[in-house]
Amino acid sequence: MDKVRIGVVGIGNMGSAHAKYLAAGDVPNAELTAVCDINPKRLEWARDNLGEHIKLFENAEAMFESKAVDAVIIATPHYDHPPLAISAFKRGLHVLIEKPAGVYTKQVREMNEVAEKSGKVFGIMYNQRTNPVYQKLRDLVKSGELGEIKRINWIITNWYRSQSYYDSGGWRATWAGEGGGVLINQCPHNLDLWQWICGMPRRVRAFCHYGKYHDIEVEDDVTAYMEYENGATGVFITTTGEAPGTNRFEIAGDRGKIVVEEGKLTFWRLRVSERQFNREYKGGFGSPECWKCEIPVHGVETAHRGITTNWVNAILKGTPLLAPGVEGIYGLTISNAMHLSSWLDDWVEIPFDEDLFYQKLKERIDSSKFKKDKKEDKILDVEGTY
Amino acid sequence: MDKVRIGVVGIGNMGSAHAKYLAAGDVPNAELTAVCDINPKRLEWARDNLGEHIKLFENAEAMFESKAVDAVIIATPHYDHPPLAISAFKRGLHVLIEKPAGVYTKQVREMNEVAEKSGKVFGIMYNQRTNPVYQKLRDLVKSGELGEIKRINWIITNWYRSQSYYDSGGWRATWAGEGGGVLINQCPHNLDLWQWICGMPRRVRAFCHYGKYHDIEVEDDVTAYMEYENGATGVFITTTGEAPGTNRFEIAGDRGKIVVEEGKLTFWRLRVSERQFNREYKGGFGSPECWKCEIPVHGVETAHRGITTNWVNAILKGTPLLAPGVEGIYGLTISNAMHLSSWLDDWVEIPFDEDLFYQKLKERIDSSKFKKDKKEDKILDVEGTY
Numbered sequence: 001m002d003k004v005r006i007g008v009v010g011i012g013n014m015g016s017a018h019a020k021y022l023a024a025g026d027v028p029n030a031e032l033t034a035v036c037d038i039n040p041k042r043l044e045w046a047r048d049n050l051g052e053h054i055k056l057f058e059n060a061e062a063m064f065e066s067k068a069v070d071a072v073i074i075a076t077p078h079y080d081h082p083p084l085a086i087s088a089f090k091r092g093l094h095v096l097i098e099k100p101a102g103v104y105t106k107q108v109r110e111m112n113e114v115a116e117k118s119g120k121v122f123g124i125m126y127n128q129r130t131n132p133v134y135q136k137l138r139d140l141v142k143s144g145e146l147g148e149i150k151r152i153n154w155i156i157t158n159w160y161r162s163q164s165y166y167d168s169g170g171w172r173a174t175w176a177g178e179g180g181g182v183l184i185n186q187c188p189h190n191l192d193l194w195q196w197i198c199g200m201p202r203r204v205r206a207f208c209h210y211g212k213y214h215d216i217e218v219e220d221d222v223t224a225y226m227e228y229e230n231g232a233t234g235v236f237i238t239t240t241g242e243a244p245g246t247n248r249f250e251i252a253g254d255r256g257k258i259v260v261e262e263g264k265l266t267f268w269r270l271r272v273s274e275r276q277f278n279r280e281y282k283g284g285f286g287s288p289e290c291w292k293c294e295i296p297v298h299g300v301e302t303a304h305r306g307i308t309t310n311w312v313n314a315i316l317k318g319t320p321l322l323a324p325g326v327e328g329i330y331g332l333t334i335s336n337a338m339h340l341s342s343w344l345d346d347w348v349e350i351p352f353d354e355d356l357f358y359q360k361l362k363e364r365i366d367s368s369k370f371k372k373d374k375k376e377d378k379i380l381d382v383e384g385t386y
Numbered sequence: 387m388d389k390v391r392i393g394v395v396g397i398g399n400m401g402s403a404h405a406k407y408l409a410a411g412d413v414p415n416a417e418l419t420a421v422c423d424i425n426p427k428r429l430e431w432a433r434d435n436l437g438e439h440i441k442l443f444e445n446a447e448a449m450f451e452s453k454a455v456d457a458v459i460i461a462t463p464h465y466d467h468p469p470l471a472i473s474a475f476k477r478g479l480h481v482l483i484e485k486p487a488g489v490y491t492k493q494v495r496e497m498n499e500v501a502e503k504s505g506k507v508f509g510i511m512y513n514q515r516t517n518p519v520y521q522k523l524r525d526l527v528k529s530g531e532l533g534e535i536k537r538i539n540w541i542i543t544n545w546y547r548s549q550s551y552y553d554s555g556g557w558r559a560t561w562a563g564e565g566g567g568v569l570i571n572q573c574p575h576n577l578d579l580w581q582w583i584c585g586m587p588r589r590v591r592a593f594c595h596y597g598k599y600h601d602i603e604v605e606d607d608v609t610a611y612m613e614y615e616n617g618a619t620g621v622f623i624t625t626t627g628e629a630p631g632t633n634r635f636e637i638a639g640d641r642g643k644i645v646v647e648e649g650k651l652t653f654w655r656l657r658v659s660e661r662q663f664n665r666e667y668k669g670g671f672g673s674p675e676c677w678k679c680e681i682p683v684h685g686v687e688t689a690h691r692g693i694t695t696n697w698v699n700a701i702l703k704g705t706p707l708l709a710p711g712v713e714g715i716y717g718l719t720i721s722n723a724m725h726l727s728s729w730l731d732d733w734v735e736i737p738f739d740e741d742l743f744y745q746k747l748k749e750r751i752d753s754s755k756f757k758k759d760k761k762e763d764k765i766l767d768v769e770g771t772y
Contacts, residue, residue: 150628155539157638160673162664205591207611207619213664223611223619225593233593233609235621242536242638243660244676246645252543252628259632274629278548278599287546290630 004094004312007034007069009060009084011042014098014125015075018304023050026305030312036063060084064091071095071121071315073308077171078103078179082111085325089118096123096311099188101328103179104361105336106354112326122325123311128189129196129323130306132299133265137249138197140258140267140295147254147273152198152226152234158245159186159238166216173216174370179361181210181218182240183335191331192323194236198251200330201226201234201337203349208342213241217369224338236338256290267293390480390698393420393455395446395470397428400484400511401461404690409436412691416698422449446470450477457481457507457701459694463557464489464565468497471711475504482509482697485574487714489565490747491722492740498712508711509697514575515582515709516692518685519651523637524583526644526653526681533640533659538584538612538620544631545572545624552602559602560756565747567596567604568626569721577717578709580622584637586716587612587620587723589735594728599627603755610724622724642676653679 008019015035022032035046036057043056057063064072064087071094074084082102085095095115101124102108115122128134140146159182171177178184183191206224213220220241226234239245249260256269270277271289302309306322313319333350336357341348343360394405401421408418421432422443429442443449450458450473457480460470468488471481481501487510488494501508514520526532545568557563564570569577592610599606606627612620625631635646642655656663657675688695692708699705719736722743727734729746 151543151623151625153541153623155636157537160660162667162669162672164668165670168670205593207591207613209617209619212617221619223621225609225611227593231595231598233595233607235609235623237537237539237621239537241660241664242643243656243663243673244642244654245638246636246643250541250632252632256630257628257632268630270629274546274627277629278627281548282550283548284551284554286548287629 001070001316002029004030004315005033005068005070006030007036007057007063007072008032009036009063009072009074010076010080011035011037011046012075015073016042016045018073018075018308019046019050021305022308023054027309027312029316030308034063034066034068036060061087064088064093069093071311074098077177078184082107085111085122086114089114089120089122092118092120094121094311094315095325096125096308097325097328098125099192099328100184100335101325101332103184104354104358105329105333106358108329108332109354112329115325121311121314121321123307123314123321124323124325124328125304125307126189126192126323126328127303127307128193130302132297132301133260133263134193134197135299136265136295136297137251137258137260141197141251141253145255145267145269146251146258147256148230149198149228149232149251149253151232151250151252152194153248153250154190154194154235155237155246155248156187156190157237157239157242158247159240160243160245161186161214161220161240163214166214171370173214173218173220174368175217175361175364176368177370178218179365180335180339181216181220182238183208183219183222183338186240187238187335188331190236190238191334192327194234195330195334196327198232198234199228201334201350202229203227203347204334204337204341205347206338206341208339213239217364219339219342222338224341226334265295265297267295269293387456387702388415390416390701391419391454391456392416393422393441393443393449393458394418395422395449395458395460396462397421397423397432398461401459402428402431404459404461404694405432405436407691408694409440413695413698415702416694420449420452420454422446447473450474450479455479457698460484463563464570468493471497471508472500475500475506475508478504478506480507480697480701481711482511482694483711483714484511485578485714486570486721487711487718489570490740490744491715491719492744494715494718495740498715501711507697507700507707509693509700509707510709510711510714511690511693512575512578512709512714513689513693514579516688518683518687519646519649520579520583521685522651522681522683523635523644523646527583527637527639531641531653531655532637532644533642534616535584535614535618535637535639537618537636537638538580539634539636540576540580540621541623541632541634542573542576543623543625543628544633545626546629546631547572547600547606547626549600552600557756559600559604559606560754561603561747561750562754563756564604565751566721566725567602567606568624569594569605569608569724572626573624573721574717576622576624577720578713580620581716581720582713584618584620585614587720587736588615589613589733590720590723590727591733592724592727594725599625603750605725605728608724608728610727612720651681651683653681655679
């Protein structure tokens with residue numbers, strides 16, 4: 001194969017963006033050959049905007065079986081990512097899914113197992129991993145420059161959404177349509193970066209507020225406290241109800257602290273590690289010598305195109321994936337643990353009881369104000385307007 | 387009376403500082419006439435440094451009865467503030483206590499009752515209330531410029547202390563000697579400013595770590611989550627184990643957000659309130675227009691001298707107190723609630739069960755490694771080396 005033929009499932013907000021840059025030839029060695037949507041208006045849009053040679057499908061299964069595609073990008077509502085990916089893998093297709101990997105880890109775990117058995121290339125659209133600032137932050141942590149992590153703090157409250165945003169789709173911000181609020185819709189990138197840079201916490205105690213700032217049934221305000229195996233603590237704060245909000249990511253370690261804010265990375269670096277200073281210092285109120293370092297950040301955030309290009313190169317040349325699809329479960333695990341902790345009003349250890357999570361989610365789905373159909377599995381249908 | 391004759395009880399670190407600026411005449415219409423300490427070496431220091439006319443006492447009661455003072459500053463270890471203040475009020479003296487007001491609210495409540503009955507002027511050394519930055523922040527909140535509070539976040543982790551600091555006094559960082567760690571020793575100012583600016587939370591869920599970064603029995607790392615009656619949330623993070631640490635106080639409200647960091651106050655002000663925008667906006671991803679405003683801060687932080695001067699003026703001229711002693715209970719209530727929440731591993735509603743708090747504290751005092759004497763009330767003695 002010298003060119004990957006790509007189909008896009010779901011050409012709503014995100015899917016149409018992927019289709020457009022593929023149709024424009026922005027991704028080398030990739031060709032958009034098909035799109036799929038259950039909404040006829042979206043297919044009309046595709047015919048008018050993507051070119052007449054693009055095959056149009058009303059149904060994902062038909063596209064998967066059409067022999068018109070080698071690989072698919074799945075950009076449907078969240079619940080449908082795992083079943084569609086599983087179906088595509090079973091037909092021998094490579095898969096790139098939009099975030100989040102799914103709504104509950106149980107279905108994502110099943111998807112990961114099928115993906116691994118398939119031997120196909122499985123990516124996830126964690127485009128924030130292409131942001132040079134977060135790559136640099138990860139470098140400073142993983143290389144040991146910061147020393148062992150002591151404390152993590154991410155105030156990521158600049159996800160402002162008005163009531164009219166939520167009113168724009170009946171499935172939005174419902175348990176049955178999305179399976180959550182700010183955690184599942186806005187924060188998957190942040191929770192992925194959190195674990196990509198700092199690793200997975202051991203336990204979580206979260207405080208979610210449901211419909212606090214909007215007329216919605218899911219959470220729009222979250223404060224979560226986390227603990228790590230080494231004793232490090234973390235606080236993650238998010239909301240869609242605050243303007244202008246804040247995006248400040250701070251990590252304190254044995255060698256100082258790093259703050260990422262307004263696109264800048266600053267490292268307050270200790271000349272000797274705090275633990276060493278603590279052992280050796282003999283005075284009263286002293287503290288380790290500290291240098292304020294402005295860390296250069298080079299490179300360009302290649303964003304969605306970058307992730308798609310990397311995935312295409314992985315298919316054609318075996319290039320390592322920047323965002324392997326199987327890693328989608330990590331951020332979702334933190335997200336699910338936060339929901340579960342709030343529902344139980346208690347600690348949640350990781351790994352948590354996935355059946356209990358699903359049961360508690362199901363209770364909310366069953367009483368959700370968004371009901372496309374009485375049959376539960378209908379919510380897994382491709383919806384296509386996202 | 388045209389001049390207030392002041393005695394200082396406890397001339398350790400803080401008490402000697404108060405004695406020195408009083409002896410130097412830095413506080414108008416006040417005169418240092420006596421000091422008291424149980425440590426003979428401190429009295430020798432006083433004789434050599436404060437002038438021969440200063441009366442020296444080994445015992446606070448003797449000073450209170452000496453007729454040599456109209457008013458006293460109490461700068462002993464924390465446990466002793468309430469019993470000494472009560473004794474002074476009963477002898478008709480005006481009182482200014484060092485922070486914290488005490489170690490547990492039960493004893494502080496008793497002190498406040500005696501103070502109010504006495505009719506004497508009762509102040510507390512909340513010198514951070516003289517900081518123009520916090521005065522301005524309070525002004526913006528109380529005047530309604532920020533709108534209703536939504537979220538409070540104070541990362542105050544720049545209280546670094548080494549093991550050698552803790553080793554410098556056997557009573558330091560012990561349940562019997564201090565009654566707590568970073569919350570009771572370093573944070574009383576922060577917790578007072580928190581409630582002075584934002585009011586009292588309704589409930590608290592705190593996560594304290596004991597001896598995490600030091601060989602001590604009390605907490606040196608705290609993350610606390612709070613909820614307010616109006617739905618506002620708060621996070622307070624502190625530690626003595628981090629260098630260089632952070633001091634960043636953020637308050638988000640309906641009209642934007644304010645951040646105090648590095649002595650600067652910045653107000654991101656919304657042109658219309660978020661609640662109004664949320665109701666009226668009809669588009670998709672919009673958010674309210676926001677202006678970044680650098681708020682001028684005038685005035686000088688008059689610090690300890692400022693509080694003492696204000697208290698002297700209250701005695702002589704009826705000037706309103708900037709930091710009334712009876713308000714010491716508020717910050718301590720938050721501090722006690724944080725401890726209790728951590729001990730119970732559960733929510734603590736405010737007001738909490740003060741007897742339960744004292745019982746849990748007493749269990750820790752009884753097993754404390756610092757034991758001056760087997761008799762419980764011995765811990766209430768003046769120690770004089772603080």
